[in-house]
Amino acid sequence: xxxxxxxxxxxxxxxxxxxxxFSIGDGESIALWGTNGAGKTTLLRCLxxxxxxEGDIRIDGKSSSREGKAAxxxxxxxxxxxxxxxxxxxxxxxxxxxLRDADPRGAIAWLERLHLGGTxxxxxxxxxxxxxxxxxxxxxxxxxxxxxxxxxxxxxLDARSQADLIDSLQELRQEGRTLVFTSHRxxxxxxxxxxxxxxxxxKVIGIGSIAEMAxxxxxxQLRIDLQPETIDPAVALLREHGYDxxxxxxxxxxxxxxxxxxxxxxxxxQSRFSVTDFDVEEQ
Amino acid sequence: xxxxxxxxxxxxxxxxxxxNRWFVAYSGAFVVLSIALALLVINSAGxxxxxxxxxxxxxxxNLVLFLAPLxxxxxxxxxxxxxxxxxxxxxxxxQPVSFLEVFVSKFIGLSIAITAAIVSGFALSTLTINxxxxxxxxxxxxxxxGLTVLLAVASLSLGYLISSFSRRTSTALGIAIVVWLGLVLxxxxxxxxxxVIMDLTPxxxxxxxxxxxxxxxxxxxxxxxxxxxELLGPSGLVAHKWFxxxxxxxxxxxxxxxxxxxxxxxxxxxxREEQR
Numbered sequence: 001x002x003x004x005x006x007x008x009x010x011x012x013x014x015x016x017x018x019x020x021x022f023s024i025g026d027g028e029s030i031a032l033w034g035t036n037g038a039g040k041t042t043l044l045r046c047l048x049x050x051x052x053x054e055g056d057i058r059i060d061g062k063s064s065s066r067e068g069k070a071a072x073x074x075x076x077x078x079x080x081x082x083x084x085x086x087x088x089x090x091x092x093x094x095x096x097x098x099l100r101d102a103d104p105r106g107a108i109a110w111l112e113r114l115h116l117g118g119t120x121x122x123x124x125x126x127x128x129x130x131x132x133x134x135x136x137x138x139x140x141x142x143x144x145x146x147x148x149x150x151x152x153x154x155x156x157l158d159a160r161s162q163a164d165l166i167d168s169l170q171e172l173r174q175e176g177r178t179l180v181f182t183s184h185r186x187x188x189x190x191x192x193x194x195x196x197x198x199x200x201x202x203k204v205i206g207i208g209s210i211a212e213m214a215x216x217x218x219x220x221q222l223r224i225d226l227q228p229e230t231i232d233p234a235v236a237l238l239r240e241h242g243y244d245x246x247x248x249x250x251x252x253x254x255x256x257x258x259x260x261x262x263x264x265x266x267x268x269x270q271s272r273f274s275v276t277d278f279d280v281e282e283q
Numbered sequence: 284x285x286x287x288x289x290x291x292x293x294x295x296x297x298x299x300x301x302x303n304r305w306f307v308a309y310s311g312a313f314v315v316l317s318i319a320l321a322l323l324v325i326n327s328a329g330x331x332x333x334x335x336x337x338x339x340x341x342x343x344x345n346l347v348l349f350l351a352p353l354x355x356x357x358x359x360x361x362x363x364x365x366x367x368x369x370x371x372x373x374x375x376x377x378q379p380v381s382f383l384e385v386f387v388s389k390f391i392g393l394s395i396a397i398t399a400a401i402v403s404g405f406a407l408s409t410l411t412i413n414x415x416x417x418x419x420x421x422x423x424x425x426x427x428x429g430l431t432v433l434l435a436v437a438s439l440s441l442g443y444l445i446s447s448f449s450r451r452t453s454t455a456l457g458i459a460i461v462v463w464l465g466l467v468l469x470x471x472x473x474x475x476x477x478x479v480i481m482d483l484t485p486x487x488x489x490x491x492x493x494x495x496x497x498x499x500x501x502x503x504x505x506x507x508x509x510x511x512x513e514l515l516g517p518s519g520l521v522a523h524k525w526f527x528x529x530x531x532x533x534x535x536x537x538x539x540x541x542x543x544x545x546x547x548x549x550x551x552x553x554x555r556e557e558q559r
Contacts, residue, residue, distance in 0.1 A: 050376050073379040083370035086302055087295070098291035099378045 001026055002047070002147065002178065007055035009042050009202075016042040017053065018202035026146070029179040031193035033213075039202035040182035041080075044149050047180065048072060059147060073100070076140030078150040082124075082132040089127070089135055090120035093142070102143030110138040114168060130161025137168060148172065150181035154188055166191050189213070222254045222261055224268065225277040234273050238264055288380050289388045296392025300358060309354040310400035316346055317404035321411040343408065344504045347431045348497055352438040353463050355397055359442020360459035362389055363553060364449040382554055390443060390546065397435045402428060426507050430535070434500040437541035440549070441496075447549035466497045474498070489525070496541045503534035 002024040009017040017039045024030050032040040045051040049064030049071055057064040062071040085092055089111070097104035111117055114134040119127065127135065133153060140148055153169070154162040169192055173179055183189050189196055189210070196213040198206040206213075226234050228250040235252050238245040243264055244255040254264045261280060268275055300306050320342045366372035366389075375385055405428040442459050449455035478488045492498045506523060526533050 048377050050373070069379045069381055072377065075377075077374075077377040079370070079374060079377070081370070083374050085369075085371055085374075086299055095291055095295055096378060099288055099375075099380055101287065101379075 001058075001060060002180070003056075003058045004047075005056040005058075007043070007046055007053055007057060009039075009046055009051065009053040015202050017046060020055075020199075020202075020204050022197060022204065022207055024178060024180060027173075027176040027178055029173050029192055029194045030181075031189040031196045032180065032182045032199060033184065033189055033196050034199035035184060037201075038199040040199055041151055042202075043199070044151050044180070044182060047149055048075060048077060073143070074145055075147045075149055076142070076145035078133065078136045078140045078148065078153050080152040080155050081129070082136040084125045084132075086123075086125070088121055088123050089116075092124055092135070093120075093139065096139045097142050100143040100145075104142070106144065107138040107142045110141050111135065114138060114164070128161075130157045130164070133157060133161070133165055134168070137165070141172075147178045147180065150179065152182050152184075154183075154185070162188075218258045219255055220258050220261060221281045222256050222264060223248070223279045223281065224252045224254065224264065224275055226250060226252065226268075227274050227276065230273055234268060237267065237271055237273075241267055284381070284384050284387065288384045289391065292375075292380075292385060292388030293392035293395065296362075296389050297396050300393060300396035303358065303361065305357050305361070306354065306396065306400070309350060309357070310403070313346070313350045313354070313400060314404045314407055316350070317343060317408045318411050320346060321408040324412075343405070343427065343431075344501065344508075347434065347504075348501060349467065351401065351431055351435040352466055352497060354400065355435045355438025355440075356442040356445070356459040356463050357456060358393055358397060359439040360445045360449070360455040361452055362393060362443055363446035363549075364452045364455040365446075367450065368452055383550075386550055386553065390439070393439055393443075394436050397439055398432050401431050401435050405431070423507055427504055430500060430503055430507065430538070433535065433538040433542070434496060437496045437538055437545075440542045440545040444545040444549040444552075447552040466495055469495060493537055496538060499534050499537050499541070503531055503538070506530055506534075 004023065005021050007017055007020045008015065020039075020043065032043060034040055042051070046053045047057055047059070047064060049057070049068035052065060057071075059071040059074050062074065064071040085095075087095065093104045093107045093111075096102075097107065108117075108120070111119065111134070114137070116131060116134055116138070119131065119135070124132065124135070133156075137153075140150075148169075150169070154165055157165065166188060169179065169181075173192065179192065181188075181192065193210050195207060195209055197204055198208075198213075224234075231247060231250050231252065235245050235247050238252060238254055246253050252264075256264060265275060265278060324342055363372070366375075372385070376382060405424070409424060441462065442455075445458045445462065446455045449458065474488060474491055477483065477491065483491070492502070502523075523530055
């Protein structure tokens with residue numbers, strides 16, 4: 001169980017995380033979603049207890065600021081880019097295993113599951129970005145940490161490596177690990193999250209289930225330009241057919257499912273309205 | 284502090300130091316020059332050189348005054364800045380370890396590496412002298428080894444301090460080299476010039492001398508060798524007169540302060556930095 005209570009992090013006058021409160025249940029998968037600079041990574045650092053903050057964060061009852069070591073013992077961390085230690089993969093596993101007081105064989109078994117069993121003697125520097133992220137995941141799983149914090153885990157990976165990593169994370173989710181990850185990729189969020197915490201300028205602007213968020217994320221706004229004298233009956237027609245429509249000058253702005261964006265245009269054409277132009281905007 | 288954590292991180296630091304080309308180059312140069320010096324002293328004394336250890340020790344003091352601070356300063360300067368630049372510090376701190384454990388472990392590991400390099404140089408000189416000469420002055424030679432380790436670790440501590448406020452490794456190395464030049468150049472000669480220009484009293488001169496760890500080492504080592512009091516220079520003579528038989532104890536204490544104070548400042552600076 002992770003509880004965040006009125007967490008605020010300031011860098012001088014700038015508020016990177018602003019009065020954030022929410023809780024995460026055991027085995028839940030939470031996406032911290034937002035644009036660059038929204039405060040996602042800073043919030044992860046607060047969760048890890050590697051930066052001071054106001055408020056309170058508890059990981060299974062352990063305060064991440066006052067009992068940082070105990071809290072981090074329960075957390076496996078996968079950074080956005082795995083830093084290159086001047087060590088081989090095997091040495092890296094042994095080092096982190098000693099720091100976590102864990103059996104290194106756990107990470108070696110995970111490397112085999114991730115098809116990297118043969119890399120133990122390879123230097124970390126010689127691995128590709130995707131391989132490093134998989135090693136980072138195997139290291140994060142040392143000691144069976146019940147919580148995984150992942151900072152943009154697939155940000156720098158090619159499509160194949162992204163898919164592989166997401167598959168592994170889905171397995172971990174099914175095994176009951178708690179996942180907290182930052183992302184600005186909707187496909188990743190949709191594949192992994194139970195709930196989405198949307199951040200903007202350090203503030204939580206929404207917390208919703210993946211179904212709720214999917215509905216919002218899948219809606220677009222279609223701006224349809226019409227002859228000025230036909231705009232009123234056209235808007236009325238769209239509303240009659242259940243479309244959420246508002247009038248903006250000589251345009252009708254329709255909120256529509258991304259997979260059915262042509263439907264309002266077809267409806268207007270069949271009713272002999274003359275569409276002069278249209279544009280699509282994602283919400 | 285968790286002993287397993289400290290041991291694991293110290294071992295990693297020793298392995299990193301052994302892969303550091305600067306450190307390997309300086310250590311190699313130190314070892315080779317130490318042996319060369321021992322051979323030179325023995326050969327210059329004719330067959331079975333007289334007081335092989337004493338004469339080699341005197342030569343080694345001059346070598347140490349240049350190389351040991353350079354080894355310590357450059358190794359220390361890279362220690363933190365490089366970890367920050369590579370992002371490895373942030374990753375380590377995301378593990379169940381405290382900042383103090385990482386800080387102390389790195390210093391212990393680097394101290395062991397630099398001590399090993401110094402002891403290797405002195406040990407190989409010892410073997411060379413023992414093989415080719417008599418064993419007179421061996422006790423002094425061992426004391427000088429200890430004193431040299433103190434100087435190297437004090438330089439390491441100073442390098443650590445430089446690293447603690449440097450964002451980039453190249454900047455830290457540049458500052459370390461400038462500091463090394465400053466410490467080497469502001470030696471006895473520089474102090475004598477200052478004393479003449481500023482009309483310093485012997486006490487003020489001694490005070491200025493003791494703020495340079497290289498000078499502290501030089502006075503302590505020459506006093507240890509009991510070679511010639513004139514070699515101590517004016518500030519050394521004043522120190523000898525004031526401190527009497529306690530001179531080496533006091534100078535060793537000052538060297539220890541040169542280890543502790545920069546390390547404490549580095550810790551405060553870095554813990555504030557890491558806590559941002």
